[in-house]
Amino acid sequence: MxxxxxxxxxxxxxxxxxxxxxxxxxxxxxxxxxxxxxxxxxxxxxxxxxxxxxxxxxxxxxxxxxxxxxxxxxxxxxxxxxxxxxxxxxxxxxxxxxxxxxxxxxxxxxxxxxxxxxxxxxxxxxxxxxxxxxxxxxxxxxxxxxxxxxxxxxxxxxxxxxxxxxxxxxxxxxxxxxxxxxxxxxxxxxxxxxxxxxxxxxxxxxxxxxxxxxxxxxxxxxxxxxxxxxxxxxxxxxxxxxxxxxxxxxxxxxxxxxxxxxxxxxxxxxxxxxxxxxxxxxxxxxxxxxxxxxxxxxxxxxxxxxxxxxxxxxxxxxDTPGEVNAGERDIGRANGGIAFEHVSLSYERDNRLALRDICLKIAAGQTVALVGASGSGKSTLANLVPRFYLPDVGRITLDAQNIAELSLSSLRANIALVSQEVVLFNTTVAANIAYGQMREVPEAEIIAAAQAAHAMEFILEMPQGLQTLVGERGVKLSGGQRQRIAIARAILKNAPILILDEATSALDSESERHVQAALETLMQGRTSLVIAHRLSTIEKADRIVVLQKGEIVETGTHAELLAKNGVYAQLHHIQFGGAGNLQEAQ
CATH class of the missing domain: 1.20.1560.10 (ABC transporter type 1, transmembrane domain)
Structure with missing residues (x-):
């Protein structure tokens, strides 16, 4: 008005x-x-x-x-x-x-x-x-x-x-x-x-x-x-x-x-x-x-x-309405079991259906990889878990509790994110690793997180070590270094649910090796939702979910999906058959 x-x-x-x-x-x-x-x-x-x-x-x-x-x-x-x-x-x-x-x-x-x-x-x-x-x-x-x-x-x-x-x-x-x-x-x-x-x-x-x-x-x-x-x-x-x-x-x-x-x-x-x-x-x-x-x-x-x-x-x-935060329940530290029950989502801009009738159960501690063409709904599906978007139909549960009934702070306290586009702030390495912690974090914990993320080796070579300024958006660091600091941040948060959004897709082989090792440390004992274009990075996943135009078309392990000779097998053949990369396959 x-x-x-x-x-x-x-x-x-x-x-x-x-x-x-x-x-x-x-x-x-x-x-x-x-x-x-x-x-x-x-x-x-x-x-x-x-x-x-x-x-x-x-x-x-x-x-x-x-x-x-x-x-x-x-x-x-x-x-x-x-x-x-x-x-x-x-x-x-x-x-x-x-x-x-x-x-x-x-x-x-x-x-x-x-x-x-x-x-x-x-x-x-x-x-x-x-x-x-x-x-x-x-x-x-x-x-x-x-x-x-x-x-x-x-x-x-x-x-x-x-x-x-x-x-x-x-x-x-x-x-x-x-x-x-x-x-x-x-x-x-x-x-x-x-x-x-x-x-x-x-x-x-x-x-x-x-x-x-x-x-x-x-x-x-x-x-x-x-x-x-x-x-x-x-x-x-x-x-x-x-x-x-x-x-x-x-x-x-x-x-x-x-x-x-x-x-x-x-x-x-x-x-x-x-x-x-x-x-x-x-x-x-x-x-x-x-x-x-x-x-x-x-x-x-x-x-x-x-x-x-x-x-x-x-x-x-x-006067713009803020995020819907009607939930009042505090779940505490979750086990990490996630379920999507007949979830659909359309974008308001063009009424295009981004996800259609998604049904998916992820057991606590399980690693589930999401693969598919660009625009197939992988990131959208992952973004529903921390309630960055709200589904039009269906519900999502965490440990059998509807996440819409949980407070945003309680829900998001249980989720850590490492994405391809790492967000670093123009402050010190230590402050970036400890970002968002609602307590005074001892330096020993920051060092332990950095070591687990394979980051201390390059941090020690910096002029002021942990107190070195990283520059705007981490411009003073390489892509692999930024990723490892983001992983250290996630390790320090110690959340039971982890979302990895193409965390290694933009890295060279050497950086990817370090980052992959850090990710394996980070994923231990956590429910992990992994979005990846490089299929080699998700072969060890407990389950692989293949999406196409907002729908789940295949699920299974790496070996099972190859044996089916379906969409996943075709994508795998294109990547490893020399025909180009995944995006070209689309």
Whole structure:
């Protein structure tokens, strides 16, 4: 449901509530600052009439002191209001970023399948920063300048209520203009934020794939793509600038017409001795001082609309449903028996059936290999176990308990994953091995896990050993080294269920030998679900399950499946008969 501007703003102000004391202090500071504004034209009348016409010594003596006192109070209050509102604004941005990041950590896997990384990063970096203006800066201007306008109008009414009423004729005209301009500002701001997300996406992809870009000569293509996106941002920003820059001159022109008419009428009154020189100059000064706050109030709509457009983007992410975690049961440490009971799954994007009526039982401690063509459903089937995806039909059990009734934390505490695309963080080797452990892990345990993963031999050769930084995504390590650190992480977790997703498919023979030895250590006594293209790596599996177009077509041991001379035998013949690799066989 799309929120109205009022609902968006009220929700945004809800983030101010925890800091209402500081916010109130800022409002007080702004109110005091604003209250001193009308005092300046109000002083003109007694000061001019008393000092220059009546020659009053008291006025001559105290007028400068009063002016100094006003600006002293005004300076203190202005600092207090500005600093306090900036503090609140930055706290709101921090809170929103933390809440958004927490939401990202809980969003389901299909969400990430459908959303570009760059756009999500842009929401946390660019969009949320725009919210500050709507939540704080706008409040500053509205509170301060509204008080100033009320004070100045009060003084003007006191001096001449007829002329003041005449000046208010411009209010409905200004309101109508603002309504038109605000709509254009909101649309342009919304488009600009989307374009910024696209820019972030291009940057993120170009940096991550810089080797591919260089090797395949993609620099021109990437420059063109980036230039196009930058130009879109420029165009949307110019639309905002057009609306914002036309706003103030139009309003000022309307105010100038009203001011000119009032000056003319006031001049006529002065000819008839209806007002004094001090009163006339005080009235004109107050009228002129009205233009600045009116200008700021009309200009604030640019920041407000940009902030509201950003709020839509931020709240859209925050309102996205997180992972389904309705299960409340804690299974503790599982034995590892897994069963798929008539499980089917279709992807929402195209309603294509990824898995069809899967029935499979895996005994605790058993190693089951999943083989088949790319797109046959191997990884999808494995991803159902930790509930990265939810089946449309059927159920999956762990030790005869429906995993949908288990809490996500309890279920996933029993599962370790080693995949082809190893995820390492830009921190030390030790921190990567101990990643996610909810305790202080002794170095001895980290070393033991690394030794079991055949990783200590290269870790000891590093400059700082376990404390060596691995770089972004482990860029300072080879593929085999990254795999062995991932295996060490899984060994340290000591989960009863292990998912190996093509863990050796991208390695050379020497690295594969080390990694395979580490995997054999890791798989001992665990329920292992192994996805592999290289059939040589799964010949020792207790059972091999062959999938084709989301269905199980064969099951058995390596020898049994070869004897059947079916799909598996054909794949095996292609791999070892020199006809190419498994993917070419498809």
């Amino acid at each position: 799309k929120l109205s501007s009022t609902q968006l703003y009220l929700r945004l102000l809800g983030y101010v509530k925890p800091y209402w004391r500081i916010f109130a202090l800022s409002i007080l500071g702004m109110a005091i600052t604003a209250a001193t504004e009308p005092l300046l034209p109000a002083l003109l009348k007694p000061m001019l009439d008393g000092a220059f016409i009546q020659k009053d010594n008291a006025v001559i003596k105290f007028a400068p002191l009063i002016i100094l006192a006003i600006f002293f109070v005004r300076g203190i209050a202005s600092f207090m209001g500005t600093y306090a509102i900036a503090w609140v604004g930055n706290k709101i941005v921090m809170d929103l970023r933390e809440e958004m990041f927490h939401k990202l950590l809980t969003l389901p896997t299909p969400f990430y399948d459908d959303h570009a990384t760059g756009n999500l990063i842009s929401k946390l970096t660019f969009d949320v920063a725009q919210v500050t203006a709507a939540a704080t800066s706008v409040v500053t201007v509205v509170v301060r300048d509204s008080i100033i306008i009320v004070g100045l109008l009060g003084w003007l009414f006191y001096l001449d209520w007829k002329l003041t009423l005449l000046s208010l004729v411009m209010v409905p005209v200004i309101a109508f203009i603002l309504r038109i301009i605000n709509a254009r500002l909101r649309n342009a701001s919304r488009d600009s934020q989307q374009a910024m997300g696209d820019i972030t996406q291009v940057i993120e992809e170009s940096i991550a794939a810089h080797k591919v870009v260089k090797l395949f000569g993609g620099q021109h293509y990437e420059r063109t793509r980036f230039s196009d996106q930058v130009n879109w941002v420029r165009r949307y920003n110019m639309k905002q600038a057009m609306a914002a820059s036309s706003n103030v001159p139009i309003v000022q022109m309307i105010a100038a017409v009203a001011l000119a008419a009032i000056v003319y009428l006031a001049t006529l009154q002065s000819d008839g001795d209806a007002t004094t020189v001090g009163g006339f100059l005080s009235f004109i000064a107050a009228m002129l001082m009205l233009t600045a706050p009116i200008k700021r109030l009309t200009g604030v709509s640019e920041h407000l609309q940009r902030g509201l457009a950003a709020s839509e983007s931020v709240f859209d992410l925050l």
